[in-house]
Amino acid sequence: MKKIIYSSAVMLCSLVLLVSCGEENSKNRGALSSGAAEKVYVAPGEYDEFYAFISGGFSGQLSVYGLPSGRLFKVIPVFSQDAEKAWGYNEETKPMLQTSHGFIPWDDSHHPDISQTNGELDGRYVFINGNNTPRIAKIDLSVFETTEIIEIPNCAGNHSSAFVTENTEYVVAGTRFSVPIPQADISIKDYKGNFKGSLSFISVDPEDGGMDLSFQILMPGFDYDLAHPGRGASHGWMFFSTYNSEEASTLLEVNASQNDKDFIAAVNWKKAEEYIKAGKFTTMPANYAHNVYDESTHTATSTMKKEVRVLDASSLPGLVYLLPTPKSPHGCDVDPTGEYIVGNGKLSADLTVHSFKKMIDAIENEKFDGEAYGIPILKFEDVLAGTVKQAGLGPLHTEFDGEGNGYTTFFISSEVVKWKVGSWEVVDRQPCYYSVGHLMIPGGNSRKPFGKYVVAMNKITKDRYLPTGPEVTQSAQLYDISGEKMELLLDFPTIGEPHYAAGIPADLVRERSRKIFNLTENKHKYATTTDADVKVVRNGKEVHVYMTMIRSHFNPDNIEGIKVGDKVYFHVTNLEQDYDVPHGVSMIGANTSELLIMPGQTETFVWEPKQVGVWPFYCTDFCSALHQEMQGYVRVSPASSDLELSWSLGD
Amino acid sequence: MSHSRKLLVLVLCLALFSCGEKTEEKDKGFKVERQKAEPGDSQELSMDTGIKASERVDLENKGVGGITSVDLAAEVDPTLAAEGEVLFKQYCMACHRVGKKFIGPAPDGILKRRSPEWVMNMILNPEKMVKEDPLAKDLLMEFNGSPMANQGLNEEQARAILEYFRTLE
Numbered sequence: 001m002k003k004i005i006y007s008s009a010v011m012l013c014s015l016v017l018l019v020s021c022g023e024e025n026s027k028n029r030g031a032l033s034s035g036a037a038e039k040v041y042v043a044p045g046e047y048d049e050f051y052a053f054i055s056g057g058f059s060g061q062l063s064v065y066g067l068p069s070g071r072l073f074k075v076i077p078v079f080s081q082d083a084e085k086a087w088g089y090n091e092e093t094k095p096m097l098q099t100s101h102g103f104i105p106w107d108d109s110h111h112p113d114i115s116q117t118n119g120e121l122d123g124r125y126v127f128i129n130g131n132n133t134p135r136i137a138k139i140d141l142s143v144f145e146t147t148e149i150i151e152i153p154n155c156a157g158n159h160s161s162a163f164v165t166e167n168t169e170y171v172v173a174g175t176r177f178s179v180p181i182p183q184a185d186i187s188i189k190d191y192k193g194n195f196k197g198s199l200s201f202i203s204v205d206p207e208d209g210g211m212d213l214s215f216q217i218l219m220p221g222f223d224y225d226l227a228h229p230g231r232g233a234s235h236g237w238m239f240f241s242t243y244n245s246e247e248a249s250t251l252l253e254v255n256a257s258q259n260d261k262d263f264i265a266a267v268n269w270k271k272a273e274e275y276i277k278a279g280k281f282t283t284m285p286a287n288y289a290h291n292v293y294d295e296s297t298h299t300a301t302s303t304m305k306k307e308v309r310v311l312d313a314s315s316l317p318g319l320v321y322l323l324p325t326p327k328s329p330h331g332c333d334v335d336p337t338g339e340y341i342v343g344n345g346k347l348s349a350d351l352t353v354h355s356f357k358k359m360i361d362a363i364e365n366e367k368f369d370g371e372a373y374g375i376p377i378l379k380f381e382d383v384l385a386g387t388v389k390q391a392g393l394g395p396l397h398t399e400f401d402g403e404g405n406g407y408t409t410f411f412i413s414s415e416v417v418k419w420k421v422g423s424w425e426v427v428d429r430q431p432c433y434y435s436v437g438h439l440m441i442p443g444g445n446s447r448k449p450f451g452k453y454v455v456a457m458n459k460i461t462k463d464r465y466l467p468t469g470p471e472v473t474q475s476a477q478l479y480d481i482s483g484e485k486m487e488l489l490l491d492f493p494t495i496g497e498p499h500y501a502a503g504i505p506a507d508l509v510r511e512r513s514r515k516i517f518n519l520t521e522n523k524h525k526y527a528t529t530t531d532a533d534v535k536v537v538r539n540g541k542e543v544h545v546y547m548t549m550i551r552s553h554f555n556p557d558n559i560e561g562i563k564v565g566d567k568v569y570f571h572v573t574n575l576e577q578d579y580d581v582p583h584g585v586s587m588i589g590a591n592t593s594e595l596l597i598m599p600g601q602t603e604t605f606v607w608e609p610k611q612v613g614v615w616p617f618y619c620t621d622f623c624s625a626l627h628q629e630m631q632g633y634v635r636v637s638p639a640s641s642d643l644e645l646s647w648s649l650g651d
Numbered sequence: 652m653s654h655s656r657k658l659l660v661l662v663l664c665l666a667l668f669s670c671g672e673k674t675e676e677k678d679k680g681f682k683v684e685r686q687k688a689e690p691g692d693s694q695e696l697s698m699d700t701g702i703k704a705s706e707r708v709d710l711e712n713k714g715v716g717g718i719t720s721v722d723l724a725a726e727v728d729p730t731l732a733a734e735g736e737v738l739f740k741q742y743c744m745a746c747h748r749v750g751k752k753f754i755g756p757a758p759d760g761i762l763k764r765r766s767p768e769w770v771m772n773m774i775l776n777p778e779k780m781v782k783e784d785p786l787a788k789d790l791l792m793e794f795n796g797s798p799m800a801n802q803g804l805n806e807e808q809a810r811a812i813l814e815y816f817r818t819l820e
Contacts, residue, residue: 516803519741531744550745551800553754575745577803625796650753 036489042069053112057497060107070492078137078146079107079130086595091604095302100287108132111500119166119231119447123508127162127171134158151288154181154198160227173200174224191249195221215309220373232338234356236270241332263322281309296523314374324380331397344395355385386424391417399444401451409436430486434460442503454479457498515579517600524602526571536647543568549583550575551624557632561645573602584620594620609636704789705756708764715783716772727817735815742802759819774809
């Protein structure tokens, strides 16, 4: 009897608990009750509607997600080595990470931007900046691989980058940290007047996408923070936000926040082209790496370039104008029409919106308020289109939906605020969890946004996920913006740190995605495209193994005659010509543990055997039912051995 | 367990180990007799015929795929066959060797056992063939489940390889 009473009591308590839990949950499960789950659910085998390219920040990478599901498809190594893909580890891709400072396999990648044609996303390339050792990379969306990296000379902290003009004429780079140009051994205290900024315009070949540092514009020693191109009527202009117009070199959090206004620098790059044509540039000695990956040789080359054309903004009229913008502006965003330039003063509660038309009018009528190092400063009131008042705290970045609305992130008040372009009234606001930085609407900084979703990329995650020690996951949030009110649909983890992102309808990319590399087009210096050409060649202490792989064997799989002290190059060609049949290769004691070789591709790793014996190698990527059988042996003899090289398969 | 019992177990264990060592010295190979897979092994045989799939003759079967009829001229076209040989070396030799069972069967005399349509379908559409064609299914099992790779060849290339095979009678 006692037992029954006891268990009834327990049950009752449980029920009470359950019920109260239920109530609690129903409050938290707004998403489920509103159908958010259905909106982000992509059924097995179905495809996402959008690709999202989200920067990997200090990991130097670029990640590829599907929207609305938030599923991670690929992490593309850019300014990084990647053990998953052997990028930066195999001999073919090592040159991609060369710089004037040597081999730098790491950077801080911030702002991806997708190539455009006529101001609309064309899905050919993604460009992204390396912030730390200034570089710009191009990712080819037919292969989702980094195929070109150009270093930026006369630059430090390449932050206002890598934004493209509306026909991808140029990708820009801007120095966040002004430095002596050319670099010099001078006192830091001599900053003012001696340190300079530079804005670089890297041309992109319309045919093959080849990048070339076309020219640089020398600017006053401010910090150049972010940029966006003009479009439509303002095509031909590029807008850069600046802070530290105080030109402080120490304790910037105080000293660079003295002026009530800094500037947006409006750069007329068509004018720059005229000046270049007219020979008004100086050629400065420089030293910067240009690294190109050739798809037919499957190999990258690195070339050091030795000079750069420089235009001096102080002495070339009409090249640059300064638009006063409160207060240490960060984001610098242009609406789809190209008429409005939004400056997000990060120490302000308001958004400042400049008018391109008014700017041109002010320039034509020379309504100047002064000048900075010879560059005209326009009158604030004359260029101002409007202010989004008291929208939140700490505005950072703005994107547009193509329906006449702007969406701005507020870091301090941790929210996305929707406002109307033209009337400047706030329409809606939704909290972010927590401290949002950039946001992204697919095409949201082009003439044609796809205003269905906005992705907010947060700086702080805290309690949103299961804890993983002191370092918690990085995170993004997806909002449905198809209605009047924004609706939070999904939290999803990202790789660190998500700064900016670029999104595009999947249909604009998917069809162009390559499936294999054609063996007959393989021009790799050490390719072995038929088994008849398999061989092992000794050249002094250097040994080259011309190896092939196909389900499920290597040819050769037995090699003898290798000696301690040899440097053995394994050039391995995947003979498969079928979609998604890569093979891997791993050799005991080699510095690489895997090369992942796509069908028709050749990759190389180096092995320097240090111990006598018979050492195995094997396929590292599960390739077929007989994957575990895909293995081989190399016999290593003492350095003094005179055993001849021999190799075989199946003998 | 008493001490003496424990001791007994220990001794027995030692005895076992030493026995093992002795046997190994005598006979370094396997102790278990294993037979090479021969015809008669159910894995390699089709249930009804009792003949290895690779040796079975089936000239009626056109296979599964886009090739439904191939006209072979009386004489071999040497240009086409030479083209086929180049393609064979490039795309097929990693698994098929003339005159020798390798990863897959040797192509010698293939047209005495298979219809030209079957051969071309196998080249062009191996995934479908090993799923839907009974003979191809049996071949996959005979060759240890090693899948035939789809080398992405087009119909003209497969036809050239077929012509090359005609020279390997």
